[in-house]
Amino acid sequence: MNLPVQTVGLTKRYGGLTAVQDLDLTVRTGEVYGFLGPNGAGKTTTLRMLLGLVRPTAGTVRLLGRPVGAGQLAEVGALIEGPAFYPYLSGRENLRVLARYAGAPAERVPLVLDLVDLAGRAGDRYAGYSLGMKQRLGVAAALLKDPRLLILDEPTNGLDPSGTADMRRLIRRLGAAGCTVLLLSSHLLGEVEQVCDRVGVVSQGRLVAEGSVADLRGTVGLRVLAEPLDGAAERARELVGADRVRVVDGALELAVEPDRAAWLNTELVRAGVAVRELRPRERDLEQVFFELIGKETADVR
């Protein structure tokens, strides 16, 4: 099977510093994969190795089933760590030049400019672009080849909220159209949560967790605000078991399936407890992220 991205034991050392260590990364066809990690975790270094810009110290890379370097990066589009273009050319000319390198037809240029909403300013010199416009041009360049695998390193850097929402929509649309997307991010976990099918978390060069967003969030539960709190806690312990009930910040946290909410509500009310609020409790990705990274840091020390 030709996996879009498959690395085995990928390692990169810069002198004494190990930027990426023993990374086994697998991205499946048609998914949007989020590659998360704090600053300096090794995300961009991994991406550079995927594209053959940086030689791995050890390990192998295959993109769309082909080893890197054996052929052109056919059907792969990428934006690496911030856009870089020729300042004396316009946005459109920049893309035309890149299309020649890519062997992509020049007709793709207006198309991708439209996709990133830059058509109106495409004739202006790149040097005069705002940060957000530069970023959009970077994404446009990544789309030039109509790639089957699209790799975006922090594509929403410098974009305003509406630009970010546009980008999210674009990524979802590409994913729906069968394009595999590898999305790198150090922040904007909310964004990642909304667009990614699976995420991998990397910390200090190592993959510390991988799975669907739901997997990573782990067990969910219910959060209950009720009066009186003590009575509610007592009744809840009888209903679901003492080990599944915790009192946190004046609220009950129950480790039960969220679909038991209605039943629980009925039982609590029947016991004379006034339920003010009852909603699913989810750890957000940010929390999970911090836990994962924190744990990893502790391991290393």
Place this chain on the structure above:
Amino acid sequence: MSGSFQAELVKLVRRPAAWLLLAITLVLAVLFTYVFPYAGYAAGTAGPNTGRGLPALLPDRLVGNALGGLPVFLGAIVLILGVLVVGGEYGWGTWKTVLSQGPYRLAVYAGKLLTLAVAALVVVLAVFGVGALSSALIAAAEAQPVHWPGLGDLLIGIGAGWLIATMWAMLGVMLAVALRAVALPVGLGLVWMLAVQNLLTAIAAPLLDWVAQVQKGLPGPNAGSLAAALGASSDTPGVLSTVGGGQGALVVAAYLVAFAAAGAVLLRRRDIS
């Protein structure tokens, strides 16, 4: 590869700095080869170049006059062009942008070399062009008969100029790849061409025999010998018959290949960050 070549060509043609360099080249060539010597001749002042007198400025001396600047000062400008074409990618961080579109590194590099070879030819042809124009004007002003050099001499001259110019451009390329920048390679390249070479010739070589021997293998003196063999005046800095014209051409060609190859090896091996 042809896509890379076209892309490089577009980038160079659209680049204002490239045209500025060409303009400076032509202005310098006309000023120092024709305007100043002619003004000196017309005013009757004696100077290092006036001894040659009017005959040196006439159309039949076109080949030597056009080649005179290439061993040093026009060569220095072509070197800057070489640095710009490659070093710009480091300065703007555009290597990653280009390479993530998929071309092989060496295909992009070959496109750059080919573009520079074309640019060097354009520079040499333009220098010959403005030289022809200037000498024709002088001949007309002085009511002298106009005899152009034979076609064979002209082609050999253009070829030699092209060889020398491309060699300097390749030195610029190699320095840019080695230092991964623009400013430092330009600075070092110019220091070598304008200062070190002259110091070696003027000070070290007359004193030490081994320096004089080593000089015979350096690119500058060989380019200077080639230009001298084709009629460039030895009053021009860098033009000096240290070796024969044929050897000069061979050594210059060897340097051209060596610079290009060294750049290729470095570019292929190193990480792009």
